[in-house]
Amino acid sequence: MYTKLLLGFLTCIMLTAHNVKSVFVTKTAELTLFSEAPMEDIEATSKSAYGVINTDNGEIQFGVSIRSFRFRKSLMQEHFNENYMESDKYPTAKFKGKLNTPIDVSRDGLYQVTATGDLEVHGVTKKRSISGTVKVLNARLELSSAFNVKCEDHNIKIPSLVFKNIAETIRITLKGTFSTVK
Template sequence: MKYICIILLAWLSIKNQAGQDFYACKNVKISLFSTAPLEDIQASTSTGTSVYNPATGDLAFSVGIRSFQFPKSLMQEHFNENYLESDKYPRASFKGKIKEPIDLTKNGSYPVNVTGELDVHGVKQTRTIAGTVVVNNGTVSMLSEFMVKCVDHHIDIPTLVFKHIAESIKMNVSATYTVVKSS
């Protein structure tokens, strides 16, 4: 976990202008949900990490695949071993840039679009993901809901279980950041 935070912080510090503060979150909440004819599948984690550089708009997220917790242990086992192959692909990540300017000194809710690379199951895909940045008395939070198609990331669903697993997974991401002062 510390290793991933260090990598994310290093990535942003390279792009960071001297003297600019950036924002970090070590407990990003991520949930997934899929509905299928026979069974809904849901899981969540609160161990994702993220960094945001408001000077450049750079934004990065990372999450360990094994950190997702399912209500049924068999679902969790199949998710890790058969579909996401978490031993081979232990993390999912997103690195991108927020397109819209955000005034972090003014309270408000700012709709944004973030364009970058979503890396799931070892397959990188360029995506533009909509979200919301909320500023409330100096606290910065980000929220997003988006879909991930299994086929886009070479996640195979055997025909034997296609009624149990949807072809698209709904993702919800929520992060509340703290300021990291740069020297």
């Protein structure tokens, strides 16, 4: 299902693009979540987040399969998917928005950007402005961003029994290298 969703997502973007050289994609972006808590820090990483950036119109989209996150401890991963994120019911997290700063892909450089759009996590969509950095290097884009997500904003329930084990705000870090569609 994840593969079909990804292929549909990328196909839709490619069909609507006027200039293929302005559409950059990745299927291997790294997304890390970090929860700092008194009892134990929790960290997980997915290396299969997908994304599309259209530098002509500034549109940007990202998605990640919730089940693609890997934890140090298998029990943490099980609890994350079954008890908190309900991965069978809400299999993906997505962001769709627009960059507020244009990117000149014709020359190498570093851009401080903000994307404004909709972040959907756990079936709840919230308007967000997310800052990051885009580095243009050798006709590729390297995107990095770090932002916080409050569990309560996306109706993610933390049982009172483990409330001290999980932070109310999760730190998300994104790193991805995008190439033009061929």
